[in-house]
Amino acid sequence: MxxxxxxxxxxxxxxxxxxxxxxxxxxxxxxxxxxxxxxxxxxxxxxxxxxxxxxxxxxxxxxxxxxxxxxxxxxxxxxxxxxxxxxxxxxxxxxxxxxxxxxxxxxxxxxxxxxxxxxxxxxxxxxxxxxxxxxxxxxxxxxxxxxxxKVFEPNGFGDVAHQVNPHNTNYFGKELKKFEEEAEKRGVxxxxxxxxxxxxxxxxxxxxxxxxxxxxxxxxxxxxxxxxxxxxxxxxxxxxxxxxxxxxxxxxxxxxxxxxxxxxxxxxxxxxxxxxxxxxxxxxxxTEQVEGDVKKGKELAMTNCASCHRWSGAEMAPKYMAPGLYNIGGQATAAYIKESILDPSAVVVPGYNRNAHPNFSWYTVDDKGNRISTMPPFDYLKPEEIKDIVAYMQTLKAEVEK
Ligand code: HEC
Missing domain, CATH: 2.60.40.1190 (Immunoglobulin-like)
Known part of the structure; x- marks a missing residue:
């Protein structure tokens, strides 16, 4: 019992x-x-x-x-x-x-x-x-x-970039002590x-x-x-x-x-x-949970999305091609996922670190300064298919720690 x-x-x-x-x-x-x-x-x-x-x-x-x-x-x-x-x-x-x-x-x-x-x-x-x-x-x-x-911020503005480690100064003995006292006073x-x-x-x-x-x-x-x-x-x-x-x-x-x-x-x-x-x-x-055929959604995502994006169970694409969708179902609303599929340039996720991959950007900039996503709009898919993909995307999220 x-x-x-x-x-x-x-x-x-x-x-x-x-x-x-x-x-x-x-x-x-x-x-x-x-x-x-x-x-x-x-x-x-x-x-x-x-x-x-x-x-x-x-x-x-x-x-x-x-x-x-x-x-x-x-x-x-x-x-x-x-x-x-x-x-x-x-x-x-x-x-x-x-x-x-x-x-x-x-x-x-x-x-x-x-x-x-x-x-x-x-x-x-x-x-x-x-x-x-x-x-x-x-x-x-x-x-x-x-x-x-407590850390020492000499300019007093809480500006982390300007913190000074007392041990990186050239002070010794009394001078070091004075510096440390000052640090204590001005520490934020x-x-x-x-x-x-x-x-x-x-x-x-x-x-x-x-x-x-x-x-x-x-x-x-x-x-x-x-x-x-x-x-x-x-x-x-x-x-x-x-x-x-x-x-x-x-x-x-x-x-x-x-x-x-x-x-x-x-x-x-x-x-x-x-x-x-x-x-x-x-x-x-x-709170919206889209009702769709998750199994079909997965098939559609494998054929249409996995060439650029990675998520658990789909890690074929190079890491830099597109944002990871590992937790998209936990963080994004259904409305956002749907918008991303139909109109990728509505919200453009800032590009992949250019230092890591200088030749690949997630968007281009048109002559008016608008950012255009390199993801093509999938507006030719049937409304049912979009629903299925969104329903599948909503299942993509990490397990919750017990
Ligand atoms: C040609 C590569 C490519 C393909 C194919 C592609 N995407 Fe994308 N996708 C991107 C890029 C690049 C971005 C980042 C720029 C942006 O926000 O549009 C993105 C962004 C997204 C975002 C927003 C992610 C975030 O973290 O906010 C979602 C959701 C998304 N894609 C879903 C899909 C789905 C679903 C498919 C398949 C139907 C798909 N993508 C196919 C390249 C692609």
Whole structure:
């Protein structure tokens, strides 16, 4: 009997998260002033399980990191939201057995971290920005927080590129001590940044105080969990809700797995509902599972797509031909996959690292400056066939870590 109950409990857990999908309800609280992870307001949060998938669109130029992440699994994280009417807080809780903090200048040490991305607008849910980092004409606001210990930043602007390792100075004895004291005084323990982005080439840090936000990151040793919070105004120049809802996605970096930059785990779009919101179109887009013949879709994908793209079970194409589709089903909406097939130039994924393969680009630029995808439109396929391919693509995602 006991065994039956256990199985039933496991099943109902699995079902509750796959049915609810990526929809988070922001709970109204009196005030978010001073709110942090671990604060008593946390108990108001309605947590939603969200799966973050390894980003395998493009590989880093780092053999060791790529090897560690080769078979990386997806992780379940919890996402919640609170609002006091003025500000909105997105809270992420994710499992990570090791706490990796950047506190030295060792060459292959990377910190844990997380990011929350807001689509600037979700007015047209079928055309949400490229999930990686926004895309031309479809901007996003990204808030990044990394686990940083005290490090010396001589210019005081939190500019990581200018950090100086005291041991790389020519100071000795008293002078070194003085330098270290100064470093301690001016050391900035927080790495938090906000960006606006319409794709990799335009990822611009907002440094002019026009963005108002704060972040917090907190490790719970006993549970092997990170908690992270991003608080920003409900509405500003960078993002605002559409019919009361935002399209948000979350990413986490695991320093232990040498993750940084694009090498991270990323969710698909999540609808965050403010109190009283009603944006059924957005909720439909972020949860849509296309009904199609997955087996036929696979055959069609093998003949039409596998010459350029790679995914589990289809690794014939050279790595540089096109973005990896290993986790496309976990990160992209059905609407996005369909658009990619019918109109590849609508969103152009930034090209493969030209240093790695200088002669191959994923797009060309026409005389008006528009980027034209090297992927041909598959608009001659029958609507049924497109559906089958999309249904198959939605099955492409890494297994979830238990
Ligand atoms: C001639 C090579 C080629 C073929 C064939 C091809 N693609 Fe692509 N595909 C690309 C390139 C290059 C990109 C990146 C530029 C862009 O975004 O259009 C891309 C982008 C994509 C994206 C967006 C990926 C992302 O990470 O956002 C999807 C989805 C996609 N293709 C699906 C397909 C499907 C499904 C097929 C088969 C029906 C297919 N592709 C056939 C070259 C190809």
């Amino acid at each position: 006991k065994r039956v109950i256990t199985t039933a409990a496991v099943l109902s857990l699995a079902a509750s998260f796959s049915l609810a999908g990526n929809i988070v309800e922001a709970v109204k609280v009196d005030s978010l002033d001073g709110f942090k992870c671990g604060n008593k307001l946390v108990k108001n949060i309605k947590w939603q399980d969200v799966v973050v998938y390894p980003q395998k669109t493009i590989q880093l130029n780092d053999k060791k990191a790529n090897e560690i992440n080769k078979n990386a699994k997806a992780k379940v994280v919890n996402v919640g939201a609170l609002t006091d009417g003025k500000n909105v807080a997105i809270i992420v809780r994710w499992p990570d057995k090791t706490k990796d903090v950047f506190d030295c200048y060792c060459s292959d040490k990377y910190p844990d971290g997380f990011a929350v991305q807001f689509a600037s607008s979700a007015d047209n849910p079928e055309k949400l920005p490229y999930i990686g980092m926004g895309s031309d004409g479809r901007p996003v606001a990204i808030y990044i927080r990394k686990a940083y210990g 323990g927080t790495y938090q940044k906000a960006f606006v982005s319409e794709g990799f080439r335009s990822m611009t840090e907002i440094k002019d105080n026009s963005v108002n936000y704060r972040t917090d990151m907190h490790y719970v040793d006993k549970r092997g969990l990170w908690g992270g919070t991003v608080i920003r105004p409900v509405k500003d120049d960078y993002a605002a809700p559409s019919k009361g809802e935002y399209a948000v996605s979350v990413a986490v970096w695991d320093g232990k797995e040498l993750q940084r930059d694009g090498l991270k785990r990323l969710s698909g779009w999540i609808a965050v509902k403010m109190p009283g919101a009603d944006n059924k179109e957005l909720e439909k887009v972020v």
